[in-house]
Amino acid sequence: xxxxxxxxxxxxxxxxxxxxxxxxxxxxxxxxxxxxxxxxxxxxxxxxxxxxxxxxxxxxxxxxxxxxxxxxxxxxxxxxxxxxxxxxxxxxxxxxxxxxxxxxxxxxxxxxxxxxxxxxxxxxxxxxxxxxxxxxxxxxxxxxxxxxxxxxxxxxxxxxxxxxxxxxxxxxxxxxxxxxxxxxxxxxxxxxxxxxxxxxxxxxxxxxxxxxxxxxxxxx
Amino acid sequence: xxxxxxxxxxxxxxxxxxxxxxxxxxxxxxxxxxxxxxxxxxxxxxxxxxxxxxxxxxxxxxxxxxxxxxxxxxxxxxxxxxxxxxxxxxxxxxxxxxxxxxxxxxxxxxxxxxxxxxxxxxxxxxxxxxxxxxxxxxxxxxxxxxxxxxxxxxxxxxxxxxxxxxxxxxxxxxxxxxxxxxxxxxxxxxxxxxxxxxxxxxxxxxxxxxxxxxxxxxxxxxxxxxxxxxxxxxxxxxxxxxxxxxxxxxxxxxxxxxxxxxxxxxxxxxxxxxxxxxxxxxxxxxxxxxxxxxxxxxxxxxxxxxxxxxxxxxxxxxxxxxxxxxxxxxxxxxxxxxxxxxxxxxxxxxxxxxxxxxxxxxxxxxxxxxxxxxxxxxxxxxxxxxxxxxxxxxxxxxxxxxxxxxxxxxxxxxxxxxxxxxxxxxxxxxxxxxxxxxxxxxxxxxxxxxxxxxxxxxxxxxxxxxxxxxxxxxxxxxxxxxxxxxxxxxxxxxxxxxxxxxxxxxxxxxxxxxxxxxxxxxxxxxxxxxxxxxxxxxxxxxxxxxxxxxxxxxxxxxxxxxxxxxxxxxxxxxxxxxxxxxxxxxxxxxxxxxxxxxxxxxxxxxxxxxxxxxxxxxxxxxxxxxxxxxxxxxxxxxxxxxxxxxxxxxxxxxxxxxxxxxxxxxxxxxxxxxxxxxxxxxxxxx
Numbered sequence: 001x002x003x004x005x006x007x008x009x010x011x012x013x014x015x016x017x018x019x020x021x022x023x024x025x026x027x028x029x030x031x032x033x034x035x036x037x038x039x040x041x042x043x044x045x046x047x048x049x050x051x052x053x054x055x056x057x058x059x060x061x062x063x064x065x066x067x068x069x070x071x072x073x074x075x076x077x078x079x080x081x082x083x084x085x086x087x088x089x090x091x092x093x094x095x096x097x098x099x100x101x102x103x104x105x106x107x108x109x110x111x112x113x114x115x116x117x118x119x120x121x122x123x124x125x126x127x128x129x130x131x132x133x134x135x136x137x138x139x140x141x142x143x144x145x146x147x148x149x150x151x152x153x154x155x156x157x158x159x160x161x162x163x164x165x166x167x168x169x170x171x172x173x174x175x176x177x178x179x180x181x182x183x184x185x186x187x188x189x190x191x192x193x194x195x196x197x198x199x200x201x202x203x204x205x206x207x208x209x210x211x212x213x214x215x216x217x218x219x220x
Numbered sequence: 221x222x223x224x225x226x227x228x229x230x231x232x233x234x235x236x237x238x239x240x241x242x243x244x245x246x247x248x249x250x251x252x253x254x255x256x257x258x259x260x261x262x263x264x265x266x267x268x269x270x271x272x273x274x275x276x277x278x279x280x281x282x283x284x285x286x287x288x289x290x291x292x293x294x295x296x297x298x299x300x301x302x303x304x305x306x307x308x309x310x311x312x313x314x315x316x317x318x319x320x321x322x323x324x325x326x327x328x329x330x331x332x333x334x335x336x337x338x339x340x341x342x343x344x345x346x347x348x349x350x351x352x353x354x355x356x357x358x359x360x361x362x363x364x365x366x367x368x369x370x371x372x373x374x375x376x377x378x379x380x381x382x383x384x385x386x387x388x389x390x391x392x393x394x395x396x397x398x399x400x401x402x403x404x405x406x407x408x409x410x411x412x413x414x415x416x417x418x419x420x421x422x423x424x425x426x427x428x429x430x431x432x433x434x435x436x437x438x439x440x441x442x443x444x445x446x447x448x449x450x451x452x453x454x455x456x457x458x459x460x461x462x463x464x465x466x467x468x469x470x471x472x473x474x475x476x477x478x479x480x481x482x483x484x485x486x487x488x489x490x491x492x493x494x495x496x497x498x499x500x501x502x503x504x505x506x507x508x509x510x511x512x513x514x515x516x517x518x519x520x521x522x523x524x525x526x527x528x529x530x531x532x533x534x535x536x537x538x539x540x541x542x543x544x545x546x547x548x549x550x551x552x553x554x555x556x557x558x559x560x561x562x563x564x565x566x567x568x569x570x571x572x573x574x575x576x577x578x579x580x581x582x583x584x585x586x587x588x589x590x591x592x593x594x595x596x597x598x599x600x601x602x603x604x605x606x607x608x609x610x611x612x613x614x615x616x617x618x619x620x621x622x623x624x625x626x627x628x629x630x631x632x633x634x635x636x637x638x639x640x641x642x643x644x645x646x647x648x649x650x651x652x653x654x655x656x657x658x659x660x661x662x663x664x665x666x667x668x669x670x671x672x673x674x675x676x677x678x679x680x681x682x683x684x685x686x687x688x689x690x691x692x693x694x695x696x697x698x699x700x701x702x703x704x705x706x707x708x709x710x711x712x713x714x715x716x717x718x719x720x721x722x723x724x725x726x727x728x729x730x731x732x733x734x735x736x737x738x739x740x741x742x743x744x745x746x747x748x749x750x751x752x753x754x755x756x757x758x759x760x761x762x763x764x765x766x767x768x769x770x771x772x773x774x775x776x777x778x779x780x781x782x783x784x785x786x787x788x789x790x791x792x793x794x795x796x797x798x799x800x801x802x803x804x805x806x807x808x809x810x811x812x813x814x815x816x817x818x819x820x821x822x823x824x825x826x827x828x829x830x831x832x833x834x835x836x837x838x839x840x841x842x843x844x845x846x847x848x849x850x851x852x853x854x855x856x857x858x859x860x861x862x863x864x865x866x867x868x869x870x871x872x873x874x875x876x877x878x879x880x881x882x883x884x885x886x887x888x889x890x891x892x893x894x895x896x897x898x899x900x901x902x903x904x905x906x
Contacts, residue, residue: 037635058632058641061648064622068629101630103537124619127626148621163673167614174615196615204538205623208630208638 047088103207135187228340235495257560264482270456289361299520301327328369334555335359341592348605355551363449364398401447405454408437413462413658426471462658504574513579525549553587
């Protein structure tokens, strides 16, 4: 179960060699498994579109489904220079997104750990910041909370809003401290975001295990 | 001294002294009898541990904990038993007659890590959550193994021959014991949760149900020779989320404090008794036996932890470092359970019982004194991560939930049925079916985030009240107000105050304090009216708020400027009502201002002005939701169907004439009110 050093993995024809990022900790078995899954999702095409994600039954129950799917197509996550949304992604992009969820390794030093952590938090940040302006504004935050609570249809919007406002104020007070009545807190920038997450060790939490490579859930 | 010597050691010393004293006087000192221990002293501690078990880290590390508990204890027992047998064979005439089975029995008694001792020592060193839950969880779960092994070997000792069949049956009985115990606990937990659903009218005995059902779970399990400890833990874990949603805040506090009190008392008694029993008991000291027991115990523990960790680390994401392993090994304390089990041994079958007891006591003393005392400096020396004393903030809660959903989604996308997937499925099942049965009324639909937010508001309210006192606005509160984050929503006409949320809170808290004080004075002398709290309180609340709000005028001068009528947040308007007692027209919600509607559960009783009355007079209007009980001023999920539990200030349609009448009666003639354009609350400008 060790981490194999990857040179060029066996990716299907047409994809460019995997970036060096993936050369850590994504073993060839896992790539195989993900490739099988990719083919399932894309119905044997080379690329996936947003509609392909509709075929996953369990995803329907997820309240932040929209954001998750969106994150796959977000060009900032795909490490492309441009901004905005891609229409379709190929296997390499798929792997890139998955690489954000790889687990921590024992032999990482401080600097690597820090970079690791920042990457994951950046991914999360992009999910919150839907208009891509580099800040999480109050409206976006409210949107997040509303989505989180969207599983309960009889909830008033105001409750969600109050929670979001309370959270925002708390975030402001953590990041900026005391504010006079005239100052305006624009939104949560990435640095503030990092500060907020200091208490939670994301390196250990944000990962998905690929232990059992044989079970693959069904699609429609 | 308490920083060097853990409390448990001191207690044992006290016990020794007391025992010595009694013996010196010539009386026979009381010994820790096993039934007293198992029936009365142990359950409170275990229930306390189970009820307040931090479920998330426990389930995340469940695999590790189980492996340590089951495999680790088995290894310890057999290794120790085997080695002791060898020692006995070689040990000369005094030991030769001790058979293999006796040694194995001895091994099984002494190999179990003791939850009481672990709790006592680990509580004080504030170690990080992971290690704490690992060692503690192990100590709780190894009870099943201990029970099985103990009974097994005890029975085998009376057999002539032990066949393979017996061994296999013994192996199977392990599953029966542990799973049976858990099942019994779950059943009782569900019954308790179900009962608590109906206790809205008899709040006083709610804590009793929790204690009773848990104790019955324990007794039932012990009756059938199932694992009582596991039953108790399972019952506590299962009933807790539902019971907490159903019972009143006061009952919750009661349960918490009673459990802590009982478990504290039990723990103290156990350690003192240990000391006394040491002095009182018959001892048979055999150097070889005792020393080798001690020695092999330590070795077995260390070896077991090392091997198991190596194995476990293959499957763990967060690996256990050698430092962690050392603490786990070092934290394997033995305690009173071992002693009691040894005490239970029958003289007929085990003539060397005294020797066993002596050895057990020695090991206990060693682990508690030596290991207990040195673990704290070692923790500091090795710079083991300590517990982080962070309060859960609403932000963290949001992020954690977001992350959970995200990870579940990713797992679904990968097609991998992982940890999050199953947890999510369980949650959905829980929400859909179980919660509906077990939680009363509206709370069953309350999402976790909202419940958390409520709890947090309550806590803040209580904290502010306790720290701030009447009238003092604590300066520690952040001055970030809603304008800071949402400035463009205020029309510039008569600018200012959306009263910042924190100030709203403060006002609320101040009002509440006074309410509480007055309420206490008026309170029921009679048990039966105690439950009518939420109903009668509201009336008095309204009256008092009026008075207090008027008193607050002066204090609020510094904070508020003239609000425009249209921009009033509800609390502002309510506060204004205090001095403008006459009609107030509720404004429509402005889309932009965050509105926190405050709806205490309060039926109106306009007829009665009698403060001293303790009977809730006819409720006008609404069935107050029972769960709102003590929560008074919290954010509420609005139900579309119900007429709405009106706040006393915001007149509902049917109630406005009554309200206005009341207001007219009760308050001083304030400044002349106008329905449309209210007079400014504070008659001054900027």
